[in-house]
Amino acid sequence: MSSQLHLNAFLMGVGHHEAAWRHPRTDARNVLRAGYFQELARIAERGKLDSVFFADLLSVGSRIERNTQTTFEPITLLSAMAVATEHIGLIATASTGYNEPYNLARSLASLDRISGGRAGWNIVTSVGADEAANFGYAELPDHAGRYRRAGEFVEVATALWDSWEPDAVVLDAATGIFADPDKVHTVDHVGERFTVRGPLNVPSSAQGRPLLVQAGSSESGKDFAGRWAEAVFTAQRSIPEGQDFYRDVKARAVAAGRDQDEVKILPGIVPFIAESEAAGRRLEREFTELISPEYALRQLSQMVGVDLTGYPLDAPLPPLPPLEKIQGNKSRYQLVKDLASRESLTIGDLIAELGGGRGHRTVAGTPEQIADDLQRWFEAGAADGFNVMPPYLPGGLTDFVDQVVPILQARGLFRTDYTETTLRGHYGLRPHIGRYARVVAGVGG
Amino acid sequence: MSSQLHLNAFLMGVGHHEAAWRHPRTDARNVLRAGYFQELARIAERGKLDSVFFADLLSVGSRIERNTQTTFEPITLLSAMAVATEHIGLIATASTGYNEPYNLARSLASLDRISGGRAGWNIVTSVGADEAANFGYAELPDHAGRYRRAGEFVEVATALWDSWEPDAVVLDAATGIFADPDKVHTVDHVGERFTVRGPLNVPSSAQGRPLLVQAGSSESGKDFAGRWAEAVFTAQRSIPEGQDFYRDVKARAVAAGRDQDEVKILPGIVPFIAESEAAGRRLEREFTELISPEYALRQLSQMVGVDLTGYPLDAPLPPLPPLEKIQGNKSRYQLVKDLASRESLTIGDLIAELGGGRGHRTVAGTPEQIADDLQRWFEAGAADGFNVMPPYLPGGLTDFVDQVVPILQARGLFRTDYTETTLRGHYGLRPHIGRYARVVAGVGG
Numbered sequence: 077m078s079s080q081l082h083l084n085a086f087l088m089g090v091g092h093h094e095a096a097w098r099h100p101r102t103d104a105r106n107v108l109r110a111g112y113f114q115e116l117a118r119i120a121e122r123g124k125l126d127s128v129f130f131a132d133l134l135s136v137g138s139r140i141e142r143n144t145q146t147t148f149e150p151i152t153l154l155s156a157m158a159v160a161t162e163h164i165g166l167i168a169t170a171s172t173g174y175n176e177p178y179n180l181a182r183s184l185a186s187l188d189r190i191s192g193g194r195a196g197w198n199i200v201t202s203v204g205a206d207e208a209a210n211f212g213y214a215e216l217p218d219h220a221g222r223y224r225r226a227g228e229f230v231e232v233a234t235a236l237w238d239s240w241e242p243d244a245v246v247l248d249a250a251t252g253i254f255a256d257p258d259k260v261h262t263v264d265h266v267g268e269r270f271t272v273r274g275p276l277n278v279p280s281s282a283q284g285r286p287l288l289v290q291a292g293s294s295e296s297g298k299d300f301a302g303r304w305a306e307a308v309f310t311a312q313r314s315i316p317e318g319q320d321f322y323r324d325v326k327a328r329a330v331a332a333g334r335d336q337d338e339v340k341i342l343p344g345i346v347p348f349i350a351e352s353e354a355a356g357r358r359l360e361r362e363f364t365e366l367i368s369p370e371y372a373l374r375q376l377s378q379m380v381g382v383d384l385t386g387y388p389l390d391a392p393l394p395p396l397p398p399l400e401k402i403q404g405n406k407s408r409y410q411l412v413k414d415l416a417s418r419e420s421l422t423i424g425d426l427i428a429e430l431g432g433g434r435g436h437r438t439v440a441g442t443p444e445q446i447a448d449d450l451q452r453w454f455e456a457g458a459a460d461g462f463n464v465m466p467p468y469l470p471g472g473l474t475d476f477v478d479q480v481v482p483i484l485q486a487r488g489l490f491r492t493d494y495t496e497t498t499l500r501g502h503y504g505l506r507p508h509i510g511r512y513a514r515v516v517a518g519v520g521g
Numbered sequence: 522m523s524s525q526l527h528l529n530a531f532l533m534g535v536g537h538h539e540a541a542w543r544h545p546r547t548d549a550r551n552v553l554r555a556g557y558f559q560e561l562a563r564i565a566e567r568g569k570l571d572s573v574f575f576a577d578l579l580s581v582g583s584r585i586e587r588n589t590q591t592t593f594e595p596i597t598l599l600s601a602m603a604v605a606t607e608h609i610g611l612i613a614t615a616s617t618g619y620n621e622p623y624n625l626a627r628s629l630a631s632l633d634r635i636s637g638g639r640a641g642w643n644i645v646t647s648v649g650a651d652e653a654a655n656f657g658y659a660e661l662p663d664h665a666g667r668y669r670r671a672g673e674f675v676e677v678a679t680a681l682w683d684s685w686e687p688d689a690v691v692l693d694a695a696t697g698i699f700a701d702p703d704k705v706h707t708v709d710h711v712g713e714r715f716t717v718r719g720p721l722n723v724p725s726s727a728q729g730r731p732l733l734v735q736a737g738s739s740e741s742g743k744d745f746a747g748r749w750a751e752a753v754f755t756a757q758r759s760i761p762e763g764q765d766f767y768r769d770v771k772a773r774a775v776a777a778g779r780d781q782d783e784v785k786i787l788p789g790i791v792p793f794i795a796e797s798e799a800a801g802r803r804l805e806r807e808f809t810e811l812i813s814p815e816y817a818l819r820q821l822s823q824m825v826g827v828d829l830t831g832y833p834l835d836a837p838l839p840p841l842p843p844l845e846k847i848q849g850n851k852s853r854y855q856l857v858k859d860l861a862s863r864e865s866l867t868i869g870d871l872i873a874e875l876g877g878g879r880g881h882r883t884v885a886g887t888p889e890q891i892a893d894d895l896q897r898w899f900e901a902g903a904a905d906g907f908n909v910m911p912p913y914l915p916g917g918l919t920d921f922v923d924q925v926v927p928i929l930q931a932r933g934l935f936r937t938d939y940t941e942t943t944l945r946g947h948y949g950l951r952p953h954i955g956r957y958a959r960v961v962a963g964v965g966g
C-alpha cells in the first residue's frame with residue numbers, strides 16, 4: 077500500500093443516480109454533446125485525478141425510454157477528450173466478447189498514442205443477451221466460456237502491444253528507415269478462438285501499453301483480475317467486505333506471480349456532498365423521489381434474475397434463483413441478495429438504495445465526512461483508491477474536486493499536482509516494457 | 522453536374538510521394554503527432570475543402586522499414602481532429618472484411634455525432650493477405666466473396682443508422698422519457714454472414730448517417746459504387762478515361778434506381794505546385810531522386826502480382842499474370858499494366874511515375890496551371906471534384922489551399938465559404954432521412 081490513494085472519476089451521462097437527468101441540477105441535453113464530456117475531463121484534471129472512465133454496453137438495453145447513457149462509443153469520445161486535456165488518464169470499457177483482438181488492440185493503442193500514454197482498458201466479457209443478439213448469437217455465451225475467450229483475447233492484445241519495442245521507431249531520413257525491423261515482431265498467435273499474425277500497425281506509446289482495468293467480481297472474474305488487472309473497480313458495501321475482497325484479489329495476483337502492488341483496488345462510492353450531513357441526506361432524497369418505479373423495477377429484475385413487474389413495492393423480494401443459474405453479472409446478483417436479506421429490505425427500499433449507484437455505496441455528508449470515509453477505507457486496507465461515481469454531473473464532480481480533494485491533499489493522502497505523464501505513472505506503475513525488449517535487455521525471460 | 526466542384530484532401534503521413542519523408546520540406550516525426558493531423562485539418566478547413574480523408578490497412582504490410590503511414594487508427598484520429606475543427610468533413614477508411622457491422626456502424630455514428638454530422642466512411646473490402654492473417658484467415662478471401670460480404674455489411678450498417686428516427690430523442694425530464702420507443706427500431710437482420718438485432722445505441726446525427734464513400738474500380742467495385750457510394754475516389758490518367766469512368770459509375774447509379782447526382786466522382790491528383798512549370802518539374806524530380814528503388818520494387822511487385830526483386834531498372838516489365846489471377850486490387854493492376862505498355866515504360870520509369878501517388882495522376886506547374894487542369898477535367902464531365910493528394914505535407918496542402926483554391930474561387934468554381942454544416946451538405950446532398958421516418962412521413966416506401 078502506498079501512502080497516497082488513487083481517484084478515478086466514473087462518468088456516466090448526467091450522473092450515476094437513476095433519476096439524475098430529471099433533477100434541476102442537471103441538463104439532460106448534455107449527454108448528446110461531446111463538449112460536455114471534454115469539460116468533465118477538464119474538471120477531473122483540475123482535481124489531479126488519476127483518470128476518467130466510461131462504462132459500455134453493446135446494445136440499447138432497456139434504456140431507450142428511461143435513460144441517457146448510450147450516446148457515444150467510449151474510445152472515440154475519449155479521443156476527443158484526450159486532446160482537450162494534458163494529464164488525466166482515459167479508461168474505455170470494451171468487450172472481449174464481440175470484438176476482434178487486432179481491431180480493439182489497435183484502437184486502444186491509437187488512443188494511447190493520441191493521448192501521449194494515457195489510455196486504459198476496462199476489460200469486460202459483456203453480460204447482456206441483447207448485446208449477444210447484435211453479434212449473431214441466439215443467446216448469451218455462458219459465463220465460463222466468456223472468461224476463456226477473455227483470457228485468450230487479452231493474451232493476443234498484450235502480445236500485439238508488445239510487438240513494437242519501445243525504441244523500434246527510428247525515422248532515419250538519411251538511410252530511409254522508418255522502424256528497425258528487428259524490433260517489430262510478429263505475434264503468431266494460434267489459439268482456440270483467435271489466429272493472429274501481427275505485428276500491430278501502431279507503435280507502442282509512452283506507457284508501453286494501455287493500463288489494464290477489470291471489474292468482474294465472480295470467482296473467474298477475480299482470477300482474471302489477479303492475472304491481468306492493474307486496477308480493479310468493485311462494488312463493496314462495508315469495510316470488512318472491502319478488506320476481504322482486497323486481500324482476495326491481491327492474493328490471486330501474488331499467486332499469478334505478480335507483486336501485490338501491481339493491482340490497485342478501487343471500490344465505488346457515490347458521494348452526495350452538502351454543507352451538512354442532513355443537507356446531504358435531503359439532497360439524496362430529492363433524487364430518490366424522482367425515480368420511476370416502473371423502470372427501476374425492470375433494472376432490479378435484471379439484477380436478480382426474476383421478473384418483478386407487478387410486485388408491490390412494500391413486499392420483500394420473492395425467492396431468487398440459485399447463483400449457478402445467473403449467466404449475467406453474478407457478483408451484482410449476490411450483492412443485492414445479501415443486502416436485501418441482511419437489512420430486511422422491501423422491493424421499494426432496494427430501489428431507493430440501488431438508485432444512487434446500482435449497488436455501489438452511497439455516502440451523504442460534508443466534504444470532511446466524505447474525506448473521513450475515504451481515509452478510513454484506505455487506511456483499513458480496504459482500498460488503494462476509489463471509483464468516484466458522482467450522482468449528478470457536472471455538479472457532483474465539481475463539488476468533489478473543489479471540496480473533497482483539497483481535504484485529502486491537506487492530509488497528504490492525494491497528490492497536489494501530477495508527477496507523472498502517463499496513466500500507468502499516475503497509478504504508481506512503471507512504463508510497460510514488453511516481452512521482446514525484456515529479453516534483449518536481459519531483465520527477465 | 523453542379524456548377525461548383527468538390528475537394529477532398531487525402532492525408533497520408535507526411536505526403537503521398539513515396540519519398541516525402543526523406544525530403545527537407547517535411548518532418549517525419551509528425552506522423553507520430555496527433556496535433557500535426559489536427560493542424561492539417563485546420564489548413565484544409567481554411568481552404569473551405571469539403572473533407573479530409575484517411576486510407577487504412579489492417580497490417581503493417583511491407584511498410585515497417587520504409588514508410589510512415591500506419592501510426593494511428595483513422596476513426597480515433599478523426600475524432601481528435603473533429604474537435605479541432607468546425608466545418609470540414611472527416612472520412613475514415615474501414616474494412617467490411619474484418620469488422621462486425623454493429624461495432625463499425627457505432628464507431629462511425631459516434632464520430633458523426635462528435636463532429637456534428639461530418640463523418641464519412643470509405644468502404645473497402647481489404648486486399649492484403651497480411652491483413653487477412655490478422656483475423657484468422659489463412660489466405661485473402663476471394664474478390665467476389667469480399668464484395669458479397671461488403672454488400673451485406675453495408676445493408677446492416679445502414680439499417681442500424683436508420684434505427685433511430687431523426688426526432689427519436691425527446692429528453693423529457695418531466696415524463697422521464699429519453700427517447701420515443703416508437704421511433705427507435707430493431708433491424709432484425711438475418712443474412713448469409715451477419716445476424717444483428719439492433720437498434721444501434723447511438724442516436725442519428727445531424728446528417729442522418731455518415732457519407733458513404735468507395736474506391737473500388739473493378740466491375741464489382743463499380744457496381745457497389747453505383748448501389749451505395751455517394752462519393753467515389755478513383756485513379757484516372759486522362760480525360761477520356763476519366764469521362765468513361767464517370768459515365769460508367771453514374772449509369773450504374775441510375776440502374777440501381779438512384780439519381781446520378783447522388784454520386785460524386787473524385788479522381789485523384791498529386792499536385793507539385795511552384796512558381797513556374799519548370800520549377801514544378803524540378804521539385805517533382807527532387808522527390809523522385811529520393812525514392813529507395815528496393816522498396817519501390819517491392820511496392821510495384823505487389824501491384825502487378827509478380828516478384829520483381831532483382832530485375833534491372835532499365836528493363837521492361839516481364840509478362841504479367843492475367844487479370845483473373847489478381848485477388849488484390851484489380852483496377853490498380855490494370856492501370857499499371859496499361860501505363861507500361863502504352864508508354865513503353867521501363868521498371869525504373871514506372872517507379873518514378875508511380876512514386877507520386879501510386880498510380881494517381883501527377884501534375885506539376887503553377888497554381889494557375891493546376892487550376893486550369895482541374896477546370897478542364899471538371900468541365901469535360903470527367904470529375905465532380907478531386908481527391909487532392911499532396912505529395913508532401915503540410916507544405917503541399919498549404920500551397921494548394923492558399924494558391925490554387927483562391928483561383929478556383931475567383932472563377933466561381935469553388936465555394937468561398939461553407940454554406941452547409943454537414944459533410945453530406947458540403948457534397949450537395951440532403952440529410953439522410955432513414956427508412957422508418959420516410960414511411961411515417963409518407964414520402965416514399
Ligand SMILES: Cc1cc2nc3c(=O)[nH]c(=O)nc-3n(C[C@H](O)[C@H](O)[C@H](O)COP(=O)(O)O)c2cc1C
Pocket residue numbers: 130131132133169199200201202203290291292293294295296297298309310311344404405406407408463
Ligand atoms: C464499476 C463497474 C463498472 C462496470 N462496467 C461495466 C461495463 O461498462 N460493461 C459491462 O459489460 N460490464 C461492466 N461491469 C461488470 C463487470 O465488469 C463484469 O462484466 C460483470 O461483473 C460480470 O462479471 P462477473 O460475473 O465476473 O462479476 C462493471 C462492474 C463494475 C463494478
Ligand SMILES: Cc1cc2nc3c(=O)[nH]c(=O)nc-3n(C[C@H](O)[C@H](O)[C@H](O)COP(=O)(O)O)c2cc1C
Pocket residue numbers: 575576577578614644645646647648735736737738739740741742743754755756789849850851852853908
Ligand atoms: C484513392 C483511393 C484510396 C484507397 N484507399 C484504400 C484503403 O485505404 N484501404 C484499402 O484497403 N483499399 C483502398 N483503396 C482500394 C480500393 O478501395 C479497393 O479496395 C481496391 O481497389 C480493390 O477493389 P477493386 O478490386 O474493386 O478495385 C483505395 C483506392 C483508391 C483509388
